[in-house]
Amino acid sequence: MSRLFANRDFALAAIVLALVLLIGARSPVFLSAGSVVGVLTDTSFLFMLTLAQMGIILTRGIDLSVAANVGLVGMVSALASRAHPDAPIILIVVMAIGLGALLGAVNGALISGFSIPPIVVTLGTLSIYRGAIFLIAGGEWLTSKDMTPAFLAFPALNILGVPILIVIAALVSVGFWVLFGHTRIGRALYAVGGNPVAARYCGVDLGRQQFFVHTLAGAVSGLCGFLWVSRYGIAYSDIAQGYELTIIAACVIGGVSIAGGIGSVAGALLGALFLGVVVNALPVINVSPFWQMLISGAVILAAVVVNARGSRREGKIILREARQKAAQGSAA
């Protein structure tokens, strides 16, 4: 079974590579070191948020509020930077992660405490967090002149020549790889997603896992919120609006099953990379950026159809016959 998933990741990697080479063949500038670093930097948010979302989807959940969380924490970070220009940047980062985790924990508490479906809770908190951005800023737009130089300089930092956004995304990815694949917590996430009832009999509680993954996703969103605003130098109520669906799309393309319990870190990262390459390649090959949505939609559909074919199992013949009979019965 693990070989099957490994193969799927391998196939996706080959597709991404082929895509990159194809674009490179048309415009070689796309393959230059600067361009590759640019694509990875641009996609770093998507890498982190996709992995965070993957944890939630593994438990059969979904989080529609992540992008609103990114926006809200981003706005709070910008306001904090303006109110306390002397505060060390690390303090703002810690505050952002903490606030993000708190917002995620609110989702997690509502989901596990009241047994409300995650899609409903996060649909609600999506509106609430979005509205809160407007409220705390009084509808104001914060631009780079409201932020301190240290705040704005952070995303431009390098570690041995590698942009800090890539470094952070890499560290977060390694963290998720260890968490999902090499800890008891990760195994519990796959277990509740694979079969919540069986997991419960083994002593793994769905509610606790839901609370954990939503809080974790919140923390990652908070971090991304700070990075987003400091990178783009602007904060307003619509930051990252609609990004939650891009994140879910990356998960789906990466082979994370929306039914829970299936998915790999490598797959999710490749799914995010695929979208990142597409977004960045369109202007390079002189295709209007208006094509982006259509392409990602087509890719999502292709990915789910391929996934469904790959994971089709034997042993449901009885059900299939019954289905055919029912179809014939109603047609008659």
Place this chain on the structure above:
Amino acid sequence: MSAASEPRYAVADRAPWRLSELLLRWETILVGLLIVVFAVNIRLSPYFLDAYNLSDATFNFSETAILALGMALLIIVRDIDLSIAATIAVASLAMGEAAQAGAPTPLLIVIGLGVGIVCGAFNGLLVTRFALPSIVVTIGTMSLYRGIAQVVLGDQALTTYPASFQAIGQGYLWHGLFPISFGVFLALALGFAIVLHRTTIGRRIFAIGANPTAALFSGVNVDGIRFWLFVLSGLLAGLAAVLLTGRIGSTRPNIALGFELQAVTMVVFGGVAISGGAGTILGVVLAVFTLGYTTFGLSLINVPGIVISILNGALLIVSIAGPTLVKRLMGRKA
């Protein structure tokens, strides 16, 4: 305790609370909430309780309310359609292009509805033929449909529509009081209520939502019904596109953005279980009025739309967490 009258073995194919009782209570709560909303609004603004204002307010929620009817049926069978707003964009685009080519109003309507049906059928086909989760499929088609509108329109807008077409979205049924779109919604709601609660089709829809496998073995054409519900959802999106395009008289790529989540909110707030198998059209209609007049009342006193959305989000969560909380508190007392 009347344990003797209870069956000895309860069939645990459903949550242990009594469905009918809770639903009955939920619609009652909604009626209460609606009264509160009206009372508060009347106090807050002297302009609220005005026949013309109350009737014109329906312009702002009739289109999403029409979408909510189709969404309710889909959610009852455990599906969801997140592509309806994008379907509106494609349908509106097609009507806009046709109108520029000089198509008359009846043809525009046929085109709008037809595009909606095609989009819905494509969703239904993917969901039922390939056995794919509808949430993923419709996130994909949402992107695809809206992408089509974006590729064709770019940053342009189509604004040439015949006057008779615009009259459909802007017109009234009776002396400037009863918007056509609202009348369409009410007529549809009545039809949906009859089909869902009084016919075998409705019973089958509930059966699928309660237990798709059991429904299948009982001879219900599960995938067939699900397919047609997606087509219906697309058709309603086409209808909403006709009304919305006529009302605002233009087509932009971002037309109806976010309508799908508004429709889901209306449905869930109306007491339809997101896990399927339960819900009433009356509840959805009451939720439409409660949310619609909350928004209208607050905008009358100049509350920004985004702040109103906080309230709607909170209302959604509280409305679902509330009953659980009450039950838990009562349980602790006993």
